[in-house]
Amino acid sequence: MTDWLVLSGILVVVIGFVARLNPLLVVTAAALVTGLAAGFGPVTVVSAFGKAFNDNRYVSIIWIVLPVIGLLERYGLQQRARTLIAGLRGATVGRLLVAYLVARQLTAALGLTSVAGQAQTVRPLVAPMAEAAAEQQHGPLGDEARDKVRAMAAATDNVGLFFGEDIFLAIASILLIKGFLEQNGIILAPLQLSVWAIPTAILAFLIHGGRLLLFERRLRA
């Protein structure tokens, strides 16, 4: 019976996100509820949460790029990105994002996962370029259409990263799989695993690339 109780934290997360409460509050409440349900005392739970927060500080390291990005925006980086696209004949929002998808998948497949990202490339370059391409085709964008273009730029970065990186042999997920199978007596070389990332990578490109071209058409309507 106590087993089932530890799932109460998941319930807190689901209800919290559906009710659109502040996610930091929701996550913390879920951690406390889960820890208490598992029979730990409040001090133990808060300490465990604090230790894990401290151990995971590297997750937030990416913010050190903001002063550079902000400074370049001050000198017109986003405007320049738009001008560059406006000067390219035949640059459409669909083709631009398809090109970015290919580049992101290929670099990730070579293990270069951090050469691009939401803070490093999407906000300063890809999103303004996509907006400029869309405006060149359709004229000024309304707020809703602009948000859709930006969201699609962010989505393209994620899809390219997720379905490129597993082709690389030494990426964390491949090593995790190898380790898990080894513990269970199944010995595989990383290459045997990473080749099986290729079919999904190709399908991800076809599905998302196709959606990008459709997205461009729907934007026109």
Added chain:
Amino acid sequence: MIGLPALYALAGAMFAAFAALSARDRSNPRRLGNAAFWGLLAVSFLLGDQLGDLGNGLLVLALVALAGFGALGRGDPPTTSSAERTELAGRLGNRLFLPALIIPATALAGTFLLRHVPFVDPKQVTLLSLGLGVVIALAVCAVWLRPPPLAPLQEGRRLIDSVGWAAVLPQMLAALGAVFALAGVGDVLGGLAGQIIPAGSLFAAVAAFACGMALFTMIMGNAFAAFPVIMAAIGLPILIRGYGGDPAVVAAVGMLAGFCGTLMTPMAANFNIVPAALLELKDRNGVIRAQIGTALPLLACNILIIYFAGFR
């Protein structure tokens, strides 16, 4: 040895500066809330290892209280107007892209070169090269553009204020994952998933495995947390040992089915919620909405790949 502590010092100094500048920013009616929030984050980066576990826990609770009860506002540091930016962009031209490209280029070169430098922690070369790229790019900008001395910090603060509390959400979710692991949430869920597999149908078992990976990833926010649990509950006992599936296909494509789940959950905050804040989208779930149309068909494809390629 240069490792993560050097980066943490850099990040801590940056957040401390954000806090100090926030405190002085009279354009923000909640300036003290912002100063406290970024100040606590600076303390975490600079002194986290000295605070002790309970100290860190209390620090987290304070961060959450500030964010959860609306103590954060948005600063409006002095910057250039849109018209000035267009003019500057015209004058500076495509050279503006060069400093932006220094960061990825340094990350790329450093990943290969720093590995063999004796006083650098080889496990952290990628993050360290990222930090090095930031420092080089800032130096180049300082020499070339001659901005006011505080401009990089003020512009950084402008962006971090637009992201707001979402800036620490990914780290907080990683911490929640650790608490889930401590409480054994994965084992309970995995046991549940193992019980509901219909017997006798290979296709149903494959579908349950792939959907279980996606669903569990959506709950945990991370396919890495889902993988060992779902593999132990379904993949290994039923698909590989029971039906004799190819372990390479089941495991590799199963992980990718989990990645489809990552595209559809607010729990994967650094991929889905942070960009919505960074791009100033009105809809916090806008990025997820843009991804569902790719994630669901791709999940179906992964089921078919496991079914046809894994059981020849």
